[in-house]
Amino acid sequence: MAESTVRPAPPGLPAVPLEALRTRGLRFAELARSALRNPTTLLGLAILTVIFAMAIFAPLLVPVNPSGALQMPRNWGATNAPPGTPGHPLGTTPNGGDVLYGIVWGARTSLRLSLTVVSITVVVGVAMGSLAGFLGGKWDELLMRLVDVFLSIPELIFALAIAAVLGPSFGNIILALAAVFWVKYARIIRGQIMQVKQNEFVDAAYVVGESRWNVYRKDVLPNSITPVVVQATLDMGHVVLIGATLSFIGLAEAGLAEWGNLVSEGQSGIAAGRWWVATFSGLMVFLWSLSFNLVGDGLRDVLDPRTEGR
Amino acid sequence: MSADDHQPRSAAAVDERPDLDAASLISVRGLRVHFETKRGRAHAVDGVDLDIRDGETIGLVGETGSGKSVTARSLLRLVPMPPGVLAGGSVLYRPKQVCGACSGSGCTACGQVGRRPIACRACDGAGCEACEHTGRHTVDLLRISDTELREIRGNRIAMIFQDPGKALNPALTIRQQIAEVFLEHRSGELLQAAGLEDGDRRAGRLMRRSAHQRVRGIERLMLKLPPWRGRQVKLSTAIDDAVIRALEDTRIPNPRKILTNYPHELSGGMKQRVMIAQALACDPDLLIADEPTTALDVTIQARILDLISELQQRRGTAVLYISHDLSLVKRVCDRVAVLYAGQIAEVSDVAELFRRPMHPYTRGLLAAVPSAEQQRGQLRAIRGTVPELVDPEPACRFHTRCDAAVPLCASREPVLWERGDGAAPHRVACFAHADPQVLGVDRRELPVLDEGSS
Amino acid sequence: MTAATNPLDRPAALHAGDHVLNVRAVRKHFPIKDGVLQRVAGHVRAVDGVSFDVPRGSTVGLVGESGCGKSTLGRVIAGLLDPTDGGVFFGMPAAERARLDALLQVPPEARSEAQAAELGDIDQQFRIDRLDKHRRRHYRRNCQVVFQDAFASLNPRQLVRDIVGRPLKAFGEASGSALTERVVELLEQVGLGRQHLYRYPHQFSGGQRQRISIARALALDPEFMVLDEPTSSLDVSVQAQILNLLHELQRERGLTYLFISHDLNVVRHMSDEVVVMYLGRIAESARSTAIFETPRHPYTEALLAANPDETDREPIRLSGSVPDPARPPQGCRFHTRCPVATPRCGWEVDDLVRIAGESEGALDGLKGVERRDPFDAKLVFDTSRQATATARSMQRDRLPDALAQAVRRVERLDDTVAVSLQSVDEPPLVEVAPGHRTNCVLHHDEL
Secondary structure, three states, X not given: OHHHOOOOOOOOOOOOXXXXXXXXXXXXXXXXXXXXXXXXXXXXXXXXXXXXXXXXXXXXXXXXXXXXXXXXXXXXXXXXXXXXXXXXXXXXXXXXXXXHHHHHHHHHHHHHHHHHHHHHHHHHHHHHHHHHHHHOHHHHHHHHHHHHHHHOOOHHHHHHHHHHXXXXXXXXXXXXXXXXXXXXXXXXXXXXXXXXXOOHHHXXXXXXXXXXXXXXXXXXXXXXXXXXXXXXXXXXXXXXXXXXXXXXXXXXXXXXXXXXXXXXXXXXXXXXXXXXXXXHHHHHHHHHHHHHHHHHHHHHHXXXXXXXXX | OOHHHHOOOOOOOHHHOOOOOOOOOEEEEEEEEEEEEOOEEEEEEEEEEEEEXXXXXXXXXXXXXXXXXXXHHHHOOXXXXXXXXXXXXXXXXXXXXXXXXXXXXXOOOOOOOOEEEOEOOOOOOOOOHHHOOOOEOOEEOOOOOHHHHHXXXXXXXXXXXXXXXXXXXXXXXXXXXXXXXXXXXXXXXXXXXXXXXXXXXXXXXXXXXXXXXXXXXHHHHHHHOOOHHHHHHHHHHHHHHHHHHHHHHOOOOOHHHHOOOOHHHOOHHHHHHHHHHHHHOOOOOEEEEEOOOOOOOHHHHHHHHHHHHHHHHHHOOEEEEEEOOHHHHHHHOOEEEEEEOOEEEEEEEHHHHHHOOOOHHHHHHHHHOOOOOOXXXXXXXXXXXXXXXXXXXXXOOOOOOOOOOOHHHHHOOOOOEEOOEOOEOEEEOOHHHOOHHHHOOOHHHOOOOOHHHO | OOHHHOOOOOHHHOOOOOEEEEEEEEEEEEEEEEOOOOXXXXXXXXXXXXXXXXXXXXXXXXXXXXXXXXXXXXXXXXXXXXXXXXXXXXXXXXXXXXXXXXXHHOOHHHOOHHHHHHXXXXXXXXXXXXXXXXXXXXXXXXXXXXXXXXXXXXXXXXXXXXXXXXXXXXXXXXXXXXXXXXXXXXXXXXXXXXXHOOOOHHHOOHHHHHHHHHHHHHOOOOOEEEEEOOOOOOOHHHHXXXXXXXXXXXXXXXXXXXXXXXXXXXXXXXXXXXXXXEOOEEEEEEEHXXXXXXXXXXXXXXXXXXXXXXXXXXXXXXXXOOOOOOXXXXXXXXXXXXXXXXXXXXXXXXXXXXXXXXXXXXXXXXXXXXXXXXXXXXXXXXXXXXXXXHHHHOOHHXXXXXXXXXXXXXXXXXXXXXXXXXXXXXXXXXXXXXXXXXXXXHHHHOX
């Protein structure tokens, strides 16, 4: 069908892998183009760009706290300063922490948290799900029962329990979230693999003498991974939301430059009209998780196997 | 597709009223259905003219991407829009009604089929613009409201699909599947058959709901108590009878046994029979059969084909048969239209088409079927593949694969020319059969077909 | 259990000469799992004792309706499924084959230790699921498959170069630009070219995809190819191109084909020999011309008559549908649908119940069937009136002749009906003419 849409290679030119790169590049470009055609995805990406820039250029925006970059600087001379106070454009917390510092460096904390948790859980989840789905049989039974156990506990409560047992620290929040989130990926990838395994191209790979590992690596995994990518994007937002919840209820170290922490610090003042601490930080959590959701949904639309490659 | 069917008539004198029976049941005129794709607008159906006469079987043959299914689905507006776009054309439907002389039992006046054409309401059968001078009541299926269309779908025009496994609702029993059609279109008659007066509307509605098995809470209780209880039993017997009669018509042995079965408990052939029973439940004017036997095995296929043609003859239903298989169409159809890339290449009576195929595509299709006579490796394949339908040039769609193609074929679009003799109308869209004077070109510019190839 | 527990299908009188492949008493049963504990509730007998040979350089057609086991058998032969029983032997010289067939004649329990050892030795050398690593590689490169679905059989995320070059890479034959050149050669052989190297499968039409599949199968220069309905997803005009291509390749390279298809026209056109399968077993096998001109099985005749191109044949309409392969009929598996069935075809209690049940009122209130064997059972009813009704519907004049004559006894006692029928073994596949095997008892009589 596509005869007329693909240009034939110029005759006489040696076929170079460059051409392969170009085909792959074209495919990627096409995906990107169709993703960017969606205005909500574009909005999500725009917000993300701003937040990421904030995280990366944090030292340029707000000077580093000498007693630890992710530690809120304390100015006991200006507690509860309203926004617009010289030196504290977004005001300060009851403990004299600069809200702007918390917002800007909190972006780094969030990025660190979500990237660490998502990468750990994707690796573990995909490995577990692949074992279950690709090998099947006893492996499948064993691993999926384990997954069922994890899934039967509400994730927030489970993370809470872990963090409570291990003690309040940001590292423990990462650990707790990782323990909760991998299950989802194991499930997704297993289901996908079970489906992809049925395809004739998998049989075809065995027939040409390919090893099981190569079949998994080249045929099964690449065709199963897209829902994981989408889920990981959504989870980048979700992780920060739960992380903020955990630190809101005090499971992170006190004074950590983290949005949830800030909300927690600011909540008592809301009734007294000191709205700025909780509002700005809460808004950041909201924007972060909203933008990842928007991008994730956009990705889902573009990567949907039913519409891909048409 | 007699060309003069829709020719405007000069004088519509009363004694020259058009013969209502001669007008076709469905007239598709210049149907264009396009699809928006990433690469542009795909002209899936691009100017199809087709007439379906009362009680005939017409085959719509074509390969993947020929637009045969889209054409058929457009008749009932079943093409999803978007991505589909109705780019033009009309589908004129001339419904029939129960024969007044015999009230449906079949008499000489209605040719034993129990139904007769309805005269045009605007001109009382004299022939006017609204009815294309056929004198018959005419509606354009592409323009009527959804409510009006629903009244026609499944009732006057029914459809059966390739995969009965997917077309039947897996959550309903066979009884419910078929009862649904009756309740949708024949609830009044059902209530009558059950001896329940139609006057009490509330009662009627409750009965209908109960037949749908959609009663809730208090209503369920009501139905168990008199006076509802008796009615409920009567109604459900009436429905059972109607469903069993419909199933019996499809030669299912002891249909009472499968009433409570679910579709997955039946074999493919049986499911197809249930679907046929469902489609023919309301005695439609037209049955659209979209590759009804492709998913079935050959031995089952033959019996389903027999069944369709038997029921059709008995009831005078017209059948639009969609298939990719020419030999199958040859066996069941009266007329054939060959579709290529969204346009009709050739249309004719079956015998005529197979005796004297005119379009090089039809000839190619016929020759490509492997048979014992052909030497292995010597099949006459049509080279290349179906062209891209995105924003096509004005040219013969087949010219890229045609051995006889000349420059003219690549620069102008052929139309269907009448090339049959009086007895056997035969229309073909190929320049080889065109009149050079009409086209305004020299005879030498026309392609020449190799006559030995057919 | 090995091959010879099945006394049927003695392969003694099969072809002499050079064979690429020998199939011996292959069975493939799939467990049906049921309930929460996934207990095995029965087996679908997809392939149930099939033996045939594939002579070198020829095309053997495997025909049958869906569910007859032809595709499962194809996958067993391609090494994608291990047989439950029996074996597929690849590249076995004539002398070894004679030895194997002689050994398989001996029932396994009667085999001496020496015979068992000899069989094990043959298995190790030629039976595809018992080969050592080196031989397995030899088999793998020489037995390739072209799959049915031109859309599902190519990895959507690989470029054509990688798809077609994959076997070469897997066998360490070529890499880099040498691989590319080999792939170009292969593409040219199937009517594609260099310009197609760096495209994804979705950029091609069905016919072109099938060409890519064929190029991939050709890459290792195999001796033998399993063509599993290679054209059934294609349009007729494209099908003709692919069939021509397959034939041309066969002629050039001396390939041997196993051509699996449900389309009789295609099989007739492509095959030298035809094997007709029904419900997991071979109904008939012979030279292609013999099958199509003088079929010796009513099932084959019905298949031929159902072909819309065969206008001169008397139409035969089979009743009913293909029985459940988890519980295949006794005797001849085709007897439930056979238009010329005899009393000796294996009528069993199930048939009696099924046919009697088609008349109204019979089988109402049936509580259970106590089977002693498939031919002898007691039907238990709620009331004796219901039992009487059923017994009446089983009277001779209400049943088809063949079944009526097979019925030995129908006795009603209170609320039970005891029925017994003539007990029949499964008919063997017998050679009724040179190279023409059928399991139809009617044709056995002619001998």
